[in-house]
Amino acid sequence: MNKKETVFVVSDSIGETAELMVKAVASQFFGKEVEIKHFSYVEDIQDINNVITNAKYSPSIIAYTIALQDLKEYLDHRALEEGIMAVDLMHPLMDAFAQTFDMQPSLQPGQMRKLDENYFKRVEAIEFAVKYDDGQEVRGLKQADIVLIGVSRTSKTPLSMYLANKQFKVANVPLIPELPPPQELFQIPRKKCVGLIISPEKLNDIRRERLKSLGLTNAANYASLERIFEELDCAQNIMKKIGCPIIDVSNKAIEETADIILAMFNKRGSFAQ
Structure with a gap:
């Protein structure tokens, strides 16, 4: 052997x-x-x-x-x-x-x-992203450099982790029609918030694949186009109310979306780094 x-x-x-x-x-x-x-x-x-x-x-x-x-x-x-x-x-x-x-x-x-202070900043940012992932501990939104909002499966979590590896403290909040958005979203500077949208067809494909990987039926309400249209409509109304920029992630890789966000924030001078 x-x-x-x-x-x-x-x-x-x-x-x-x-x-x-x-x-x-x-x-x-x-x-x-x-x-x-x-x-x-x-x-x-x-x-x-x-x-x-x-x-x-x-x-x-x-x-x-x-x-x-x-x-x-x-x-x-x-x-x-x-x-x-x-x-x-x-x-x-x-x-x-x-x-x-x-x-x-x-x-x-x-x-x-x-x-290498950058190493410690990156670790701190990653820990922050984990702690404030998926709407957890919304009181921490005011401490974030970037707050991502959007419906389920718009890549909020992987995008948060990608940006955290670039030393930015990122929180993300899911937008769900049945739940009112946290008031903290309306209290932070709108320039810190980014809305993520996606085409209904693309989201339908992603959610169906997600259900398949979990061994669940495609007929679940989570993946129905009717439900998806309802969620997207609700999410865009919230984004407009906040007044934050909106990015369509339908055909974008995580890296591409991150580059758009960073370019947008750097242009505004929103980062102290």
Whole structure:
């Protein structure tokens, strides 16, 4: 029985950069991900020895990002002794920086995380999007950078998450004829709100597929054109009352809709970022 190809991702930090690089390269050879085993926050010789012990019993590569020169050299030495391929993902580029820009690296572990404020902003935005998804905790709408409104299956949630990955705090609220919209929608600046609409036919197809995936009948009221027309009419009336811009997402990918929203908000100067 052949042993599975394995890449040991070794880092003096969390190792997410090394993992992304490994996955990108592996996709060119296997068409799928190889098995990846993590050794994060490696900080001494014993940690390196643990990596070597695990790696030498299978066809494997060690891909590493280690800033400390002594630790890096020890890993290279031990890997060579055991006949294991070890690939330094960081120092060649670091050397290029030093030579080209006439600078010296700090050689301190975890520097990227310390400096990358964008990472923490993105995490905060994603947590916000989850908390205020689908009309939950409407009191938080005033804290949002963007508020998306629309009927069910107009891509509010995936669009919220996409924008959150770009560091924007996004809340979304479903519009349902039987439920009055939250008053908070009328209390926030209308420039923060975006209405999402879709053609009745497109929405009918999407909802029918959704019901099929759930094993439910297509005859359910949720997917009927009569119900869809009622919902869309109600939603557009609310959007007009709010006075927010409206985007037709019928034939748009999430990325395309997001680009429209960001261009619109940036033009208005609505973002403090």
